[in-house]
Amino acid sequence: xxxxxxxxxxxxxxxxxxxxxxxxxxxxxxxxxxxxxxxxxxxxxxxxxxxxxxxxxxxxxxxxxxxxxxxxxxxxxxxxxxxxxxxxxxxxxxxxxxxxxxxxxxxxxxxxxxxxxxxxxxxxxxxxxxxxxxxxxxxxxxxxxxxxxxxxxxxxxxxxxxxxxxxxxxxxxxxxxxxxxxxxxxxxxxxxxxxxxxxxxxxxxxxxxxxxxxxxxxxxxxxxxxxxxxxxxxxxxxxxxxxxxxxxxxxxxxxxxxxxxxxxxxxxxxxxxxxxxxxxxxxxxxxxxxxxxxxxxxxxxxxxxxxxxxxxxxxxxxxxxxxxxxxxxxxxxxxxxxxxxxxxxxxxxxxxxxxxx
Numbered sequence: 001x002x003x004x005x006x007x008x009x010x011x012x013x014x015x016x017x018x019x020x021x022x023x024x025x026x027x028x029x030x031x032x033x034x035x036x037x038x039x040x041x042x043x044x045x046x047x048x049x050x051x052x053x054x055x056x057x058x059x060x061x062x063x064x065x066x067x068x069x070x071x072x073x074x075x076x077x078x079x080x081x082x083x084x085x086x087x088x089x090x091x092x093x094x095x096x097x098x099x100x101x102x103x104x105x106x107x108x109x110x111x112x113x114x115x116x117x118x119x120x121x122x123x124x125x126x127x128x129x130x131x132x133x134x135x136x137x138x139x140x141x142x143x144x145x146x147x148x149x150x151x152x153x154x155x156x157x158x159x160x161x162x163x164x165x166x167x168x169x170x171x172x173x174x175x176x177x178x179x180x181x182x183x184x185x186x187x188x189x190x191x192x193x194x195x196x197x198x199x200x201x202x203x204x205x206x207x208x209x210x211x212x213x214x215x216x217x218x219x220x221x222x223x224x225x226x227x228x229x230x231x232x233x234x235x236x237x238x239x240x241x242x243x244x245x246x247x248x249x250x251x252x253x254x255x256x257x258x259x260x261x262x263x264x265x266x267x268x269x270x271x272x273x274x275x276x277x278x279x280x281x282x283x284x285x286x287x288x289x290x291x292x293x294x295x296x297x298x299x300x301x302x303x304x305x306x307x308x309x310x311x312x313x314x315x316x317x318x319x320x321x322x323x324x325x326x327x328x329x330x331x332x333x334x335x336x337x338x339x340x341x342x343x344x345x346x347x348x349x350x351x352x353x354x355x356x357x
Contacts, residue, residue, distance in 0.1 A: 014347040021343020024336040028145075035142035042135045044102035046078040048095040051085075101132040103139040104302045115312075115319050125321040127312050131302075133321060137329050139304035143216075144333075148285035150220050155227030156274060156281065163232035164262050164270070167239025174236075185229050193297050196222060216299060223288060227281070231274060238270035272348050279341030283334050290330060306330055 016022050039059060040047065049056040051068050058078065065072035068081050082094035101107065101122070107130045108114070114130035116122065124133040166177045196218075242248065243266060251261050292298035293307025301308070306326055313323035 011347045015343055018343040018346055021339045021341075021346075024339040025343070028333070028336050028340065031141065032145050035138065035145070038138055038142065039097075041097055042099040042101065042103075042138055043097045044078065044100060044105045046082075046094050046096050049078070049081070049093075051092045099132075099135065101135050103135045103304045104131065106130040107132065115316060115322060117319075118321050124325045125319075127309065127322060128316060133309065133325055136304040136309060137306070137325060140306045140309070141329070141333065143299070143304060144286050144289055144306055145282075147216065147220065147289050148282045151223045151227055151285045152278060152281045154220065154224040156231050156278065157228075158224065159228035159231035160235050160267070160271075160274060162228065163235030164239055164267060166232070167236035168243055168258070168262055168266065170240070181229050181232060187226075189226050190295075190297070192226075193222060193292065216303075219289070219292070219299065223285065227285065231277065231281075234273035234277070235270055238273065239266055242266045242269050276341075276345040276348050279337050279344055283337050283341070286330075286334060286337075 045058045047059050063076055065076040078094055085092040114126050115128050116126040118125040122132050166174045251265050290307040293305040294311045299305055309326040316322050
């Protein structure tokens with residue numbers, strides 16, 4: 001007799017059978033993991049420099065141009081140094097990344113004023129400050145996905161904790177908690193961002209004041225503070241349904257503490273809506289970050305940002321690459337994550353037939 005499979009194993013197998021969502025998951029996760037290696041793939045800093053018998057690793061440390069016999073101020077231009085070494089043929093060499101342009105590097109030496117159209121050197125062109133669009137989109141993918149995942153984990157964790165307490169203890173705590181959630185959810189999100197930006201991180205310039213955008217982690221805290229309420233209702237409902245079942249009564253009779261019942265008995269059976277909605281929450285968080293960056297209340301410059309590039313496209317509608325590529329990458333990413341969400345929802349659905357089949 002074959003050993004019986006757990007419910008989780010059956011759900012994972014069903015998820016793998018939903019090819020559209022499964023392949024989307026592999027593609028998004030593969031691209032996300034690869035994005036952490038971007039400094040080794042797309043960067044204007046050399047990986048290794050061999051000069052006069054010594055090896056240097058600029059990818060991890062700063063080196064002035066004078067260290068390589070170049071009379072210039074500031075950090076070395078490794079593309080230029082590579083050309084000089086090749087011309088000198090003195091045994092010196094430079095190993096550059098596969099795509100030798102940085103996300104914040106202004107390429108003002110190119111012919112014509114930026115933004116420059118796509119070419120063999122810059123496959124997706126440059127933006128209005130001369131920065132390579134492909135590199136900024138790639139780094140922006142890592143930032144957007146990391147931001148969305150962190151906000152989802154923090155917000156969903158807070159929502160699970162609050163929903164579990166409201167659903168398990170009920171009574172007056174539930175009534176007061178629900179009223180508090182209703183009041184907090186009525187606060188205008190965008191205005192709150194503006195107020196926090198003006199109060200927490202003001203920068204005063206001579207003659208006038210200018211607001212500085214929130215940092216990555218401050219923005220995570222702000223969005224997480226508004227991101228937890230939706231899942232609370234689902235977890236609360238699951239706890240109300242589960243706490244009246246026999247296994248919970250048996251645990252109480254056995255003397256298990258409230259914390260043990262909540263985390264060890266009820267919570268594992270109440271996570272289905274959390275897992276099912278998580279990909280769609282990630283989509284919403286990516287959209288929130290892009291919207292805030294587009295409006296100028298997102299991540300501080302010069303952070304690579306999809307929203308900032310979309311804003312450039314709105315200001316330069318005649319520059320098609322600034323319109324097509326940022327919006328296209330955003331559309332494809334959100335579409336793939338939605339496919340993952342549909343597959344996860346169907347895999348955790350107890351019904352026999354699914355809409356993806």
